[in-house]
Amino acid sequence: MKIVYVSQYFPPEMGAPSARVYEFSKEWARSGESVTVLTAFAHHPTGIKAPEDRRVITRRERVDGVNVVRSYIFAAPNKGVKKRMLSYASFMASAVFIGMLRISSPDIIVATSPQLLCAVAGYCLARLKGVPFVFEVRDLWPESMLAVEVMKDNVLVRILRCVSRYLYYHSEQIVTVGEGYRRKIAELYGVPEDRMAVITNGVDCDLFVPGKRDNGIRKEYGWGDRFVVLYLGTHGMAHALYKVLEVADRLKERKDIQFVFVGEGAEKESLKKKACQLGLANVEFVDQQPKSRVVQFYAACDLGLVTLRKTGLFQEVLPSKIFEYMGMERPVLTSVDGQARKIVEEADAGV
Numbered sequence: 509m510k511i512v513y514v515s516q517y518f519p520p521e522m523g524a525p526s527a528r529v530y531e532f533s534k535e536w537a538r539s540g541e542s543v544t545v546l547t548a549f550a551h552h553p554t555g556i557k558a559p560e561d562r563r564v565i566t567r568r569e570r571v572d573g574v575n576v577v578r579s580y581i582f583a584a585p586n587k588g589v590k591k592r593m594l595s596y597a598s599f600m601a602s603a604v605f606i607g608m609l610r611i612s613s614p615d616i617i618v619a620t621s622p623q624l625l626c627a628v629a630g631y632c633l634a635r636l637k638g639v640p641f642v643f644e645v646r647d648l649w650p651e652s653m654l655a656v657e658v659m660k661d662n663v664l665v666r667i668l669r670c671v672s673r674y675l676y677y678h679s680e681q682i683v684t685v686g687e688g689y690r691r692k693i694a695e696l697y698g699v700p701e702d703r704m705a706v707i708t709n710g711v712d713c714d715l716f717v718p719g720k721r722d723n724g725i726r727k728e729y730g731w732g733d734r735f736v737v738l739y740l741g742t743h744g745m746a747h748a749l750y751k752v753l754e755v756a757d758r759l760k761e762r763k764d765i766q767f768v769f770v771g772e773g774a775e776k777e778s779l780k781k782k783a784c785q786l787g788l789a790n791v792e793f794v795d796q797q798p799k800s801r802v803v804q805f806y807a808a809c810d811l812g813l814v815t816l817r818k819t820g821l822f823q824e825v826l827p828s829k830i831f832e833y834m835g836m837e838r839p840v841l842t843s844v845d846g847q848a849r850k851i852v853e854e855a856d857a858g859v
Contacts, residue, residue, distance in 0.1 A: 509542070510541075510542045510614045510615045511541055511543045511544070511615065511618065512546060512611055512614040512617045512630075512633070513529055513532070513544070513618050513619075514603060514617065514618065514619040514620070514626060514627075514630040514633065515529040515545060515546075515547050515619070516548050516596070516599050516623060516626045517529065517547070517622075518530060518548075518550070519550075519571070519799075522796055522797075522798075523553075525620065525622060525646060528685075528828070529620060530572075531712060534572045534573065537573035537574050542575075543573075543574045543575065544576070544611055545571075545574055545575070545577070546579060546603055546606070546629075546633075547576060547578055548603075549567075551583035551584075552586060553742060553772045553774070555584045561578075565579075565602070566578060566579055568610070577606065577607075577610050579599065579603050579607075580598065580599075580602040580606075581595060581598050581602065582598035585774070586742075586772075596624075596625045597625055599625070600625040600626065600629045603629040603630075604633055608636060611633075611637075613637075614637055614639050615639060616640050616641075617633055617639055618630065618642040618644055618683075619633075619641070619642075619644065620644040621643075621646055621647050621649060622646060622647040622652075623649065624649035627643055627644075628671065628675070630643075631643075631675055631679070641678070641680055642682075643675050643676065643679035643681070643682050644682075644683045645684045646684075646685050648696075649668055649672060650664075650668040650669060650672070651692070652746070681703070681704075682704040682705070683704070683705050683706075683707055684705075684706050684707075685706070685708055686824060686825065686826035688823065688825070688846055688847050689706075709828035709831055711828075711831040711832050711834070711835035712835075713835055716803060716806070717803070717835075718807070718835075719836070721807060723804055724804065725808040726808045729794075731768075731808070735765045736768055737768065737811045737813060737841075738770065738806070738808075738809035738812050738813065739752060739767075739768070739769050739770070739812075740771060740802065740805055740806070740829065741771050741829055742772070742773040743772060743773030743776040744774055744775060745774060746816055746817055747775070747815050748815050749769065749775060749779055750775075750779065750782060751815070751843075752813060753767075753779065753788065753791065755767075756786075756790055757786050760786075760787075760789065762790070766790055766791075766792065767790055767791045768792050768794060768805075769791070769794065770794040770796070770805055771797075780793055806836040806838055807836060807838075809838055810839075811838070811839055812838045812839065812841070812858075813840075813841055813842075814830055815843045815844070816844045818843070823844070823845045825846070825848065826851070827842075827844060830842065830851060833857070833858075834855060839858045840852050841859060
């Protein structure tokens with residue numbers, strides 16, 4: 509089977525969206541399918557492309573048996589609404605154009621959100637190519653944007669709702685990453701649950717193998733035998749990381765506890781400023797790391813944080829970090845209720 513997977517995010521970008529697309533594509537290719545990923549040039553979340561990717565419209569690559577077709581995107585950092593919407597729209601347009609020119613005779617097209625316009629590109633390509641369209645829903649748009657107060661319920665939000673409804677009803681199949689999203693789509697849009705399948709995120713147990721706590725990362729950053737509380741991932745508006753800083757402030761007299769934030773995101777600079785204002789010597793910010801070092805950071809920590817803002821929608825979310833901490837046999841402290849809480853508690857993997 510010739511599978512085309514449309515995703516704005518793909519390695520070397522880090523994070524759950526690119527990891528899921530990479531892992532699925534790699535496994536499909538390993539099982540004998542012909543897989544092409546149509547994606548953007550890497551730039552997330554900083555909005556900065558590598559020098560060799562600038563002013564390039566498209567390029568073909570081969571990654572672990574997967575054909576990768578990169579398409580132009582107006583690169584914007586993961587903050588602010590106008591530039592990000594322009595970035596999303598630019599990828600949608602270029603993905604349709606490049607996809608028509610450079611991808612031939614697929615049997616099926618799968619498109620994933622975030623972001624929603626990426627799914628629009630996948631739908632358009634599927635109709636132009638005359639093949640089935642599968643809509644993979646990793647993020648509910650526009651509901652997630654309203655939940656983090658990026659947008660108010662205005663004309664643009666109503667347009668996005670109409671686009672979502674159209675895609676839900678005109679896809680051959682909807683795939684969600686958790687039961688909560690399936691219930692929410694049925695509740696908000698009236699889509700029958702039997703038209704939706706749930707395929708959760710997981711973890712590559714060949715990569716995320718439990719390792720020694722006292723490894724090179726502890727030595728490199730001088731943590732010694734301190735109890736390391738780790739947050740690794742996107743520093744976004746959805747993650748309520750300012751609450752973690754409040755906890756660190758309450759514990760700043762405890763010299764045996766170190767809070768470590770690894771990654772990038774829209775809120776990182778404001779978090780660093782707040783930590784500085786509070787005089788938090790027990791807080792450390794580390795830039796985004798390659799996947800090989802991510803595993804070492806997990807091994808070096810004593811407790812892994814999985815946080816989201818307290819909203820009804822986010823109770824339906826199943827963060828992929830949970831599986832990575834569990835794969836590394838590190839205890840989890842999560843503020844995410846719903847299915848995420850159920851998995852952690854049933855596995856006795858944390859609180």
